[in-house]
Amino acid sequence: MQNEPIHMDGLLRISLLGGEARAFLAETTFAAERAREIHSLSRTAAAALGRTLTVTAVLGCMLKGKDESVTVRIDGGGPAGTILAIGKPSGDVKGFVSHPGADVPRRGEKLDVGALVGREGTLTVIKDMRLKEPYVGQVPLTSGEIGEDFAMYFTSSEQTPSLVSVGVLVADKVVSAGGLVIQMMPGASEAAIASVENSAGMFMDISRTLMQDHLEGTLEQLLTHLEPEVLEKVPVRYRCDCTRERVERALMLLGPEELKDMIRTQHGAQVDCHFCNTRRRFTQEELEQLIARCEQNRA
Ligand SMILES: [Zn+2]
Structure with missing residues (x-):
């Protein structure tokens, strides 16, 4: 930990508003770039997989036992085909896109992730918690933009109102990637819900904020008013454990x-x-x- 460079990928598990909400703030630039490199992803596919890996890292860190894992599968019916990602509590993630080279024109300045992923399908989350049966949650896709789709998943499938912001900046390679998931805890007050909802606008450009300020700076800039208390920092790595x-x-x-x-x-x-x-x-x-x-x- 001592000589750890400031720009290493990582994830902060944070308590907000005295425990009325919690947040996961992830910087995943190196993992998203590693995925782009391994799979020769198009720009938009790099953004789609990078966003998926980011939320998968968060889902992995929500698991308790170290042998548990989570699999995310997005079948949107778009040119990308299926996106699959696996996350672990250690912060290790891996994934692929079935048509890695597929791309679509930009929409204005933005990479059109929704068009590449498609909007006519499902987001499935499978948690292997070493029980007899895995937990399986599935929601129809909202926009194929991935952040909104996971927000819907958390809210409707896990019954946890959640705000999800993910972003990947891609030039010739991934310049910055990361995301923020904020969840209201059971019994949260109206005031707490309102403070989180009112800050949603600040979280829109998460990848740019992370590029400039990295994890700790982003935490300070975006979450200070929600009284953050960092509970844990987990390294995030793109790592395949095949042998x-x-x-x-x-x-x-x-x-x-x-x-x-x-x-x-x-x-x-x-x-x-x-x-x-x-x-x-x-x-x-x-x-x-x-x-x-x-x-x-x-x-
Ligand atoms: Zn492998």
């Missing part, structure tokens, strides 16, 4: 017949990770070993 062993296990789940078929038709297999684009090759001999392990497990 060759995991891919082996996934291949084994396909079963011996499928693996034999791969040997017959392709004399091996290659498996690409959608999140980090790592390609792993398996030779015929390696597949035969996996088949042997499958059959051992069965015996």
Whole structure:
């Protein structure tokens, strides 16, 4: 922590108004840029995935147990196809867009994220809390702009009135990315609700504020009047935890017949990770070993 550069990605968990509301303020510039780089995203796709990763980082930090994870899936019916992101309590996020190169014309000065994502679909949040069944919440998309869509998700699916502002500034690369989620706690007073609602206008340009002032400066500039108390700072990183062993296990789940078929038709297999684009090759001999392990497990 000591020599941590001020511009590192991170997320602040904040109590507001003496506990009547809470906020999550995230700076995700490096994570959004890493995603753009890995997937060769178009500008608008970089904005769409960057916004999604930002709220996914917030959702990840709302989880309690360290083995829990949250998956966000946005199917908007637009040129981007599906956007998928996964977040963890550690602040690790990863994600992809099924059509990374797809783009749409700007609307005025703004990247038209809503047009790229589409507005005719759903936002789904799946929380794996290590229980028998995962928690699944789904809402129809409001605008495809992602911030509003998550606000609707929190309000209608989690019954928590929430204000969500996310932004990604993209030039040749991601210059700034981040977001702010403010939620009213149960039993919040009318006065507290009004103070949060009245500040909504200040949060519109969150990526520009973060670019200039980073996390602590942005906190001071945007939230001082809501009496913020920082409870925790979590690092945010784009990180994929895939390993060759995991891919082996996934291949084994396909079963011996499928693996034999791969040997017959392709004399091996290659498996690409959608999140980090790592390609792993398996030779015929390696597949035969996996088949042997499958059959051992069965015996
Ligand atoms: Zn991976």
